[in-house]
Amino acid sequence: MPSTTVNQDLQHEREKCSFKNEDFTVWWIGGEAKLKEKRSREKFFLSEPEFFDKVPLHFVSHKEVYEESVRKSTVIFRKVKQMQEQGKDGVDNYMALLGGLLGSGIIKEGNPLAVHFVMFLPALMGHGTPEQQAEWIGRAWNCEIIGTYAQTELGHGTFIRGLETTATYDERTKEIVLNSPTLSSYKWWPGGLGHTANYCVVIAQLYSKGKNHGIHPFIVQLRDEETHMPMPGITIGEIGNKLGMNGVNNGFLGFKNVRIPRGNMLMKNAKLLEDGTFVKPPSSVLTYGTMMFVRVVIVRDMANYLSKAVTIATRYSCVRRQSVINPDQPEVQVIDHLTQQYKLFPAIAKSIIFKLTSDNLWDMYNQVTSELDKGDLERLPELHAIACCLKAVSTADAAQAVETCRLACGGHGYMTCSNLFGTYGMVTAACTYEGDNTVLLLQTARYLLKVWTQAQKGQELVPTVQYLKKFLSSNQRQTWDDSVPGIIAALQTVAAGKLRLANDHIEQRKRAGCTPEEAVNLTSIELARTADAHCRAFLVQSGYEMIEKSCKTAPPELARALRDIYELYAYDEAMKAVGDLLRFTTISESDISRLQQKLEGALAAIRPNAVGIVDSFDIPDMVLGSALGAYDGNVYERLFEEAKKSPLNQEPVNKSFHLYLKPFMKSNL
């Protein structure tokens, strides 16, 4: 095992930190009680010997990764139950283990039971009648049955109207008959579907009395409860190896005349009567809720995964010494190269701002939901629009930032045991699932186009697009000023300016004979950029409000550090948008130089606190899962320990020498 002393450079960094780590951590986790809970949960789970890999899973086969993931997942949920029996809060445990950092530390390749909890159970709750809930939820909650949620097909993802699986009502037998009419209609991707689940909520096109009634959810039994053999008419398996998440057991599923009782259609909303009459749901608004919730969780996940990556890369950058700055002095810590700071510190800042924005979005969500309950739907489209672009921007930025962290660790970052790539695998997946990022940006843009028309008519605007009013009422460029409120106003002007241009270009194209939809498609590069700009203005503003709110109660040293982090975020976003600022504000060449200096000043301000900040994220070594990022900083010892675990290193000569190499070398004599 690596020595237990802490690397001297890292120790020295810790001594430099200007705030108390514990203050930061209490703030970050959300209070002392939550922190205590978190640590006790981590202790309970991370000390479990059943979670220690004899051989790291990146050395074993695809099949073994799955088998180990199933084993660990059953141990996890046994332990969750144990905690519940001790009276410890269940929901937080599930959150930490299913979507949070703790879960990713125990099963790096994803939990095959996750979809059961995250989608199957919520689908039963969200779409089942009280009778259906009574019938199914108890067994599902106790894990007597394991379910998954099958929506996506081989041929259709984002565009769910195009799903092809059919569910046809047979009035004679009062049954619904499921079929996969084409290869492209096979369900493809659901987690746990391959070999884990025995039940499933299937989304299919409902037909009755010869008519199509759109897509609806149906409960289908996939496998025998005793033998786990596939049920008649069910073709099922896993979809194969992926870039990451190979524990998740994504599966495929085909139906050939699979009959289910009519009562297996989840009928909280739409209904299918016994005679085949289809009854429309009263409103389709309610399904927004789950989608919103999932997006809040995704933004938070991005913050969490990114906090992991920056912890690893920051600690490593303090331990690693490479190249000299002044020629007659020793090699410097790589973190002292300014370009390295510029790779790491904005990523630290993003992690924090994303977390705060996810909190903010959560508050908005709760507010809107309570308005909804009173029948007030006004803010729903706004919330949906901001959630769409936040999901897109946070996943894209987090993916890029994690890769930047990996590349900042040079060759060693390329090693699987750095766990940077593993983290990327989780993050980049989120760019695609729950709505492709480009599609989501265009959804936000469509909302903005509608609001633009309202704004032009002088109608009242909801909070997140208020800035359009100011933009329309002013005939001049936004006056640049590099205070934080000035930067926020400038970024809002950029979004508004881009929206105006995109709108103009759509109108031009319509005048030139395009249909409105064609005009939108032909303007979609600009529209996606507009939604991106809208989102970034929101992030910078929301981050400011959340940080200032935090600073009110934080000790002064912590408040100073948080403001430094926020300022770096704001300057970095402004600097990246400098071309747009030149187009839509009065920013000048000397302003740009000053902004660059402020950005460099923010890097310098964070430098002494960098290790303190990432330490304060309070991520246990086992959750980091990285030879480069462990708390003690014994990077080289750990890399060597990891290499020694390779099955190839268990024997001095591999059999391939005798089988292939020696005959080859001798044949050329």
Add this chain to the structure above:
Amino acid sequence: MPSTTVNQDLQHEREKCSFKNEDFTVWWIGGEAKLKEKRSREKFFLSEPEFFDKVPLHFVSHKEVYEESVRKSTVIFRKVKQMQEQGKDGVDNYMALLGGLLGSGIIKEGNPLAVHFVMFLPALMGHGTPEQQAEWIGRAWNCEIIGTYAQTELGHGTFIRGLETTATYDERTKEIVLNSPTLSSYKWWPGGLGHTANYCVVIAQLYSKGKNHGIHPFIVQLRDEETHMPMPGITIGEIGNKLGMNGVNNGFLGFKNVRIPRGNMLMKNAKLLEDGTFVKPPSSVLTYGTMMFVRVVIVRDMANYLSKAVTIATRYSCVRRQSVINPDQPEVQVIDHLTQQYKLFPAIAKSIIFKLTSDNLWDMYNQVTSELDKGDLERLPELHAIACCLKAVSTADAAQAVETCRLACGGHGYMTCSNLFGTYGMVTAACTYEGDNTVLLLQTARYLLKVWTQAQKGQELVPTVQYLKKFLSSNQRQTWDDSVPGIIAALQTVAAGKLRLANDHIEQRKRAGCTPEEAVNLTSIELARTADAHCRAFLVQSGYEMIEKSCKTAPPELARALRDIYELYAYDEAMKAVGDLLRFTTISESDISRLQQKLEGALAAIRPNAVGIVDSFDIPDMVLGSALGAYDGNVYERLFEEAKKSPLNQEPVNKSFHLYLKPFMKSNL
């Protein structure tokens, strides 16, 4: 097997192409003779049954990936020898199989014998005296011995002066004694070092008569030639699993008093006499050559790997139908969404421009080498500077473009059998090896700072920095004009303007008391951006020259298509630099709208030819290695076929059900 008919949408695309594919392919491969050779080589290699995987290697263990890679690599070089015996050109075969596409199609995870050919043999040739060459090269060339090249250590990569391995001359025994004084001095990363090579060129710090003489190369035997057991004093193994290239067998190596004869120091340049006297080499310039050559090859590799990724993503985007544009019409091919074109077509253009620039760099290299032979060193620093930034920009852009292609394929792009991620693994590695990209950009920037001083003094400038002269002689902003020459001039002005600012900021920092080196470090964010801008201006200019040269002899339809591709590249680069153009040229808001229109026009021009272009890259299905990208476009059939190959799908119920899942499900009753 998938059906043999071609997907109708793809067939239709092929009928739309405006030029003859064969004309493009002949141009792309470099003439009819080369194309004939390429196809005959591909036929010879790709029909070899020993290269067909029974189970795709992404399903097997790390150890098995290595064993299979060794097996295939010995088959490859046996077949190369067969071809040589038939009188077929050897060098092109080696190039295609070691660095090119063909090799990556046969061994996706990298060839464990590659470093033997790419670095061990060249090191013997480049650093060995004629006697040493006579002693070693024959055996190495025949593969009687397999070598590797061990430079990088656990603690040192880019900064080679910091290497710690010692080679101390023992005058009594006339031997050199190798030692690894620290853990961080262990050699780490050399390909083939783990369990494949039995010899090695080791780079170590030479000591004689108590003095250090810097780093030099030494031949060391690692393993017994008969038993392959490690030699006494040698600690050796592989470094473990990586993001990609797990066939390459990267290894570690430690020395404990390993004695080699003095004659094993490679002494073409520096010499160690029998009495321990060290004789300096006459000039250190010559080592530039190999480094340059490697960088030319890297730029070309990037073009090749990117051509693979865009072929996959473009074909898939024509087959995949998703979402409607006009509401009452059928779902469209995803390539008809403008945002999708904007993801794929610039990547196509980059692939082509990188290839042409690599050709251009190769010409420059040959010219400079011939000047070198006449003792003229003048253009060497220029060439070095342009090669550094081209390596950095081409690897970074290619990595990003490959990931964009993957994401453009949605969820299916995340599957290993798309081979998009595998391609990324190869490309992103090149951002780090052979010099970290940031370090390389800063090397180019240092060169530019020197040239800036020369330019200010009115001295003559070499061709790639000529534009500084014009910049200095003009007191006005560059007049914007959106012709190609106008764009080139504008991008050069951007580079010059950034260089001036960076230089000013360094001078300011020096006046404020920084050492010159500190001032450079504190300005390094701007310096890296300056080198990037210099490189992009070069790429746009060089691309233009190379395309125009090609168009002189190309049939008119092909010339038109090539110019469309080039124009997209130029407009895209200009649009990405629009903030800088606003700073340093007279570009106006209406100019920007016009540029955006031109860019969209270029996408539209390429649209009907997109499949034609990627078809013309002439990449065989086995080399693409992708379920999404095969020539026939039977995407869904192939995805399903690949899934069926999963070892998990060979049995209906996985053992984990009985071992873990069933007991878990029953325990909760």
